[in-house]
Amino acid sequence: MSIQVDDPILEVQGLYKSFGAVRALGGISFSLGRGEVLAVLGDNGAGKSTLVKCIAGTHVPDAGRIVVDGREVSFRSPREARDRGVEMVYQDLALFGNLSAAQNFYAGRELVWPRWAGRAGFLRERAMLAETRATLDRLGVGIPDIKADLAQMSGGQRQAIAVARAVTFASKIVILDEPTAALGLREGARVHDLVRLLADSGVSVILISHNMQEVTELADRAVVVRRGQIVGEEIPTPDNHARIVSLIVGAIPGITEKKEKR
């Protein structure tokens, strides 16, 4: 089956990926609207991480098409995805405890001077610092000292920095892998605000989460992945939690499975 929206920012068609004998993705198709927050749900090992990693360039799919903003892409690395406006916030955040907030912000894509010196170029520390401060202020993320090492920051502050980094550099799609799993309530709420801000600014969000309340609160739409296939699609409301959970664990046969039986 395929779940389509009009004028999508992202279209995924028939995505397959196997690791040795294990089939992680068995022909997944869906699309993502502009400014939409789409929750991808599924039990552990259902294939949701593999799916988003294919979109973010960490994995290369075996077969299938990925179309970003009307152009077919085949990312071979996260850098290629990033260059096309697709950023991912990993569950482990991909942050450096020994670097400051500002240094983390620009890790791997530092501003240098002079340009021709390339990687031997000098870091434009002040420009990066100012830019980081401006972005964090704009997003309402209060970091007491953005020059302090990240090792001194709380889980919520780190998460906020990782999300803010993705927000700054993603022009089209941000993928969030369990963004609040490790956070307390208050810090989680701040990350939720960030996600909303992101969607309001026209960037699309793919949200992986196990927290149904979070999904209801943030997502415009949810797709459920089971055994490498999309087995259902719902608009999450407080009323259909139970139904969605049943889809996730397989208590209700999914749409594709019904079709197979026919």
Add this chain to the structure above:
Amino acid sequence: MDSAVLDRTSEQRRARALEVALRVLGAGPVLILVALCIAIAIARPVFFTVVNLQNVLLQSSAVAILAIGSLVVIVTGGIDLSIGSTMALATVIGWLVFQPLGASSGILVVLAMIGLGLVVGLVNGLAYVLGRIPHPFIVTLAMLSIAQSIGTVITHGQPLPGMPDLVNWLGRGFIGVIPVPALLVAIVAILASLFLKRTQWGRWIFAVGGDTEAAKRMSIPVPGVLISAYVICGGMAGLAGVLLAGNIGGASATVGQSAGGLLDAIAAVIIGGASILGGRGTVFNCLIGALLIGVIRNGLALMGFSPFLQGLLVGTTILLAVQLDVVRTMVERRIRTIQANVGAL
């Protein structure tokens, strides 16, 4: 409500106080060095004479260069055990170039020594990264053995006297009262510091050492960064070979393993507060570490103690410096907890 606000500001004040404590702990190596110098000077006023300080600098220069090279590798989270043998082999290679060409071969000899170091570093880096050998400890342990063996075969284990004037000048010359090798160390230290702290590649060295996985995710060319660190370290070992050859006025394949070589260099880096797990360390503190070891050795000689006591004192200093670092990490964690409680987002 009011008390909650008060509570929050007092917590923030505590966090700030802890941050100050963190800075003081970061200055630990300098404080140890200053205290040691004062103690020795009180016992033996001759310590603070020009000649004696010159001696300290002359004795510490090669170790300081080795330590700067080690620092680059240690910041990536690695280790290079081969620097001592590489330094020794470099003196031998320099001597081989010097022999047929004679006194005017200075620049060639220097280039040959540094070049040998770069090649050894490149082999280390390639074997570790491309050969996928699990830990640089293994690769560089093998290289320690190989370089030492080659050097010993060439020299038959004998010291070989004779070096061109340029090398002798670099190793034990003076400009005014300043020893040339100390000046060289200063220049290398400034360049290394600029490279590590101010360039994009230098930042990537810290990023790789901080978290290799994250570095990959952020598209930092991890293999290239790692290989470059070993090449730089090897080059430094070659340069240290120049200073050593100049200092002893010849070549020797059997120097450089313990005191005055590998172990002193790594000790200097660790005393300087660099993390052996990677990601943290400064060139400046590394020099402080090298000086500290030089001062310990010098102080023992001045007081007429057995030079073999050096190991005891250096070892104690390592433990002391690392203990300070452990306290530092605890303070860091405390700050993190306060940040989370205050919820300053």
